[in-house]
Amino acid sequence: MNVYLLSPAISLCGLAIVVILLDLFLKRKWILGAVSVAGLIVPAAFTLALWGREETSFNGMLAVDEFSLFFNLFFLVCAALVILASMDYVSKFRAFQGEYYALVLLAATGMMLMASTRELISVYVALELTGISLYALTGFLKDPKSSEASLKYLLLGAVASAVLLYGMAMVFGLSGSTHFKDIAAAIPGDVMGNPALLMGMVLLVAGFGFKIATVPFQMWVPDVYEGAPTPITAYLSVASKAAGFAVILRVFYEALGPVSLDWGMMFGVLAAITMTLGNVVAIAQTNIKRMLGYSSIAQAGYLMIGLAAVSALGRSGLVFFLIAYAFTNLGAFIAIIAISNKTNSDLISDYSGMAKRAPLLALALGLCLISLIGIPPTAGFMAKIYIFNAAVDHDLMWLVIVAVVNTAISAYYYLRVVRVMFLGAPLSEEAVPSSGALRAALSVACIGVLLLGVYPWALLKIAETAVSMFP
């Protein structure tokens, strides 16, 4: 049992505890945020030190491979950007600043473990670790909206967990093991002759579907995204969703690999429904956080194309899309945080003429929205090309057509925001200031969006190696 292999998660959890302890003694609370960001270097260093290894520990429950190490880094970068984006926001709290950062770090610990465990019970506990931290963070504002969002998230999360456990129980009952490799060896290759396997698979898809916000567990998204503190909304929409996809990739390829064609089909149908629903409902939204909520449902639909195309190309396309989506969506939310810090409003109509009040912020938000549509030269364009290519390769032409039509629909509501910002009359002449931390986080995100759009090959290579160990 090699505990060293768990060092990224242990050090991240330790960092959370350090932040809480510091909170007791420090008077100047901004140091907490700085310590949280700077401390992320430790788990990142452990992750990099492990790079290239392919081992398991804890009796095969913990896998250290390129996939888990890649996602470790992914979640660490997301956590760093979210904490940077939170610093202004959190400085308005009178208490519990340390707890806020600690919960963000604990949620990241859970996400890292979700991507690296290969055993159902560990997957479930890691999922709950992420979930509980995020439920608490959603309700952190303690106003009626935030509390309602938190309660809704908690209740629906509990239902989704129950569904997931039911599915796991089915799979366990059928295979007699919770280890992925034993499950893969034990389950029959024919789903239709085995109703319990089919049911287990459907329930697992539905249960994990809550994390990635797909139909039929997408209804929590708009309310929770609207009520939660905006940095947490960004965290939910990017890191939590990516963790869901990571766990799906692992569970379905490693444990349910023998029946991959059946679940591929299921994800294909869900992808089409999810993206259409997300895009159509997003058109009517007037609140930008709700709009991005529905947009993130639609993006989950595009991402699932990578699952429907059961191939190496589909997997790497999915991972690359996740990277592109992370930079883009984090950028969009950070710009929104900066703007709403000043205006205290999330209504799209209040963004009128923002290009004159905050030219750089408006430009950054515009860039991210364009990337969400998938127009060159942005990351979103490359990601969509790549994932659609995988689907065409897998003879899923119908799904690509649905996705392209959806992209056209989505252009309408994304561009509406851009139009309001650049062509609308400003509501006031006041400039919108932003702090250094926010600007740093926003520039990282925007550079990522542009870089991935112009020169994606390096990260494509990383995405390919990250998923290369799946059969």
Place this chain on the structure above:
Amino acid sequence: MEIAFWILAVISVASALAVVFLRNIFRAALFLVLCFFTIAGIYVVLHADFLAAAQVLIYVGAIAVLIIFAIMLTRETPRGSPSGRFRLIAFLVGATFLVAMILVVTGTDWQVITEAPTEPTTSPLAQALFSREEGFVLPFEIAAALLLAAVIGAIALVREK
């Protein structure tokens, strides 16, 4: 043994239905306690002695008391829970799921273990949790972090700003 199982099963399903259908939330809570108890009984029938004891201690003991405390401290309990607008849909979804589950459970060839159940289960359980060779140490450790997150979250949410 089989008769004991069926009696317990019928009582647990009936009390679970009572939890859902009773308007008075306090009575519903009491039926929930009954449901927990019968589940513990089913564990006994299945030779899971430690699990049965844990079920009684944690669910019947701690969680049921917490739920009843919460109800007593909340006002307007006699009026019960408001009627949902989605009753019919909820019923349909529930019924469909029930039928699907019955079809699935009866339609599958489950593996049946022929060896006799181990008794008492306490030390095999400890082995399964902590042994170096096959222990579930990792989920146990993650659960520790989970409890930490839950405690921090609860304190941050409950205390005044």
